[in-house]
Amino acid sequence: MKWIHELRRLLRRSNRKISKEALAEAVTCEEAAERIFEWLDNELDPELEAKVGAHLETCARCYPFLVFEEAFQEAIAKVEQHETTPGELRDKIMQSLETEGFGSRSSSSD
Amino acid sequence: MNASAAHDDTFEAEALPQMDAVYRFALRLSKSEDRAQDLTQETFLRAYQNWEKYTQGTKVKSWLFTICRNLFLRTEERGKRHDEIVTGVADTDPRQISREATVFMAVRDRDPEGHFWREMVDARVLEAIDDLPDEFREAVILSDLEGLPYQEVAEIVDVPVGTVKSRLFRGRRILQEALYEYAVEEGIIGEPTAARIRNRGEASK
Numbered sequence: 045m046k047w048i049h050e051l052r053r054l055l056r057r058s059n060r061k062i063s064k065e066a067l068a069e070a071v072t073c074e075e076a077a078e079r080i081f082e083w084l085d086n087e088l089d090p091e092l093e094a095k096v097g098a099h100l101e102t103c104a105r106c107y108p109f110l111v112f113e114e115a116f117q118e119a120i121a122k123v124e125q126h127e128t129t130p131g132e133l134r135d136k137i138m139q140s141l142e143t144e145g146f147g148s149r150s151s152s153s154d
Numbered sequence: 155m156n157a158s159a160a161h162d163d164t165f166e167a168e169a170l171p172q173m174d175a176v177y178r179f180a181l182r183l184s185k186s187e188d189r190a191q192d193l194t195q196e197t198f199l200r201a202y203q204n205w206e207k208y209t210q211g212t213k214v215k216s217w218l219f220t221i222c223r224n225l226f227l228r229t230e231e232r233g234k235r236h237d238e239i240v241t242g243v244a245d246t247d248p249r250q251i252s253r254e255a256t257v258f259m260a261v262r263d264r265d266p267e268g269h270f271w272r273e274m275v276d277a278r279v280l281e282a283i284d285d286l287p288d289e290f291r292e293a294v295i296l297s298d299l300e301g302l303p304y305q306e307v308a309e310i311v312d313v314p315v316g317t318v319k320s321r322l323f324r325g326r327r328i329l330q331e332a333l334y335e336y337a338v339e340e341g342i343i344g345e346p347t348a349a350r351i352r353n354r355g356e357a358s359k
Contacts, residue, residue, distance in 0.1 A: 077255070081323055085297070087304050108266050112258050115268030116330060120298045123276045129177040133191045137173070137198050144202055146162055 067098035075099075076106050084117050165205050168214045169198065175300070176218050182295045183226050185284050193229075197222040216306045219296070223310060257330040261343060270343040274333055282332040290325030297322055 071079075071092075076099040082088050083096045100110040129137075142148070176197055180190035200221050201208070208217055261270070283294055296307040297318075304322075308315045337343045 112268040119271035123279045125178045129173045
């Protein structure tokens with residue numbers, strides 16, 4: 045009965061392949077390019093995400109574009125903003141809040 | 155604990171830790187340290203005065219950014235200009251923009267995988283973001299620097315999600331062009347040469 049298991053395994057693999065190919069063909073290169081940022085940002089609904097993803101990852105024309113845009117997105121996402129609130133400003137903010145009553149009714153004084 | 159104490163405690167626990175984020179947002183919006191300081195101070199004052207309107211445990215950073223941005227628009231008297239932009243050229247259909255992947259087209263023979271993006275120093279990227287037109291800058295700051303989802307960006311900027319998408323798309327394209335120019339100037343990536351162009355032409359025959 046081993047051959048039955050093997051046949052089922054091959055059928056499953058074949059179905060998956062057909063399914064991915066069908067997904068990839070569900071959108072055109074132009075549509076995939078239009079959606080590339082939304083796809084990279086995980087902002088597409090699951091159905092469209094699967095279609096666009098399948099296309100971008102399997103299309104010889106679109107895949108280099110995906111790699112390029114992904115590199116850009118990663119570079120921007122890792123940018124760190126190092127500015128912190130100046131100490132003087134922090135003090136001014138706390139003073140203005142205290143003038144409004146902040147801290148005058150702390151939980152410990154209940 | 156009475157209501158006032160709870161009011162202060164939750165404000166301290168949720169709002170105050172966002173002070174640096176609000177200050178940076180104000181800096182990027184206004185491009186001025188003095189203005190950023192005023193905006194940050196006024197934002198926290200307004201937030202404290204209206205703290206009961208904030209739903210605890212929800213998106214406090216977005217709520218503070220909304221206050222900060224509204225103050226910025228009001229004080230800068232940008233309202234009219236902003237409205238003009240909302241209905242004007244800024245919200246170009248992304249389908250018209252997507253064909254403008256000019257940087258990819260320009261470098262695909264030299265650096266198709268975009269390695270040069272990784273060579274950019276943070277300060278230069280921030281400068282390029284600061285130079286973006288206002289409406290695109292907002293979208294890029296909130297989405298790319300702050301990592302907020304489109305829906306939250308839309309709520310802060312008070313536009314439909316579709317508008318956020320198109321502004322982000324256009325903003326990123328402009329940013330790519332600015333950073334590419336910088337990369338060429340700094341020698342991070344070479345300029346296209348006549349030889350390369352000739353070779354590409356011969357290769358395609």
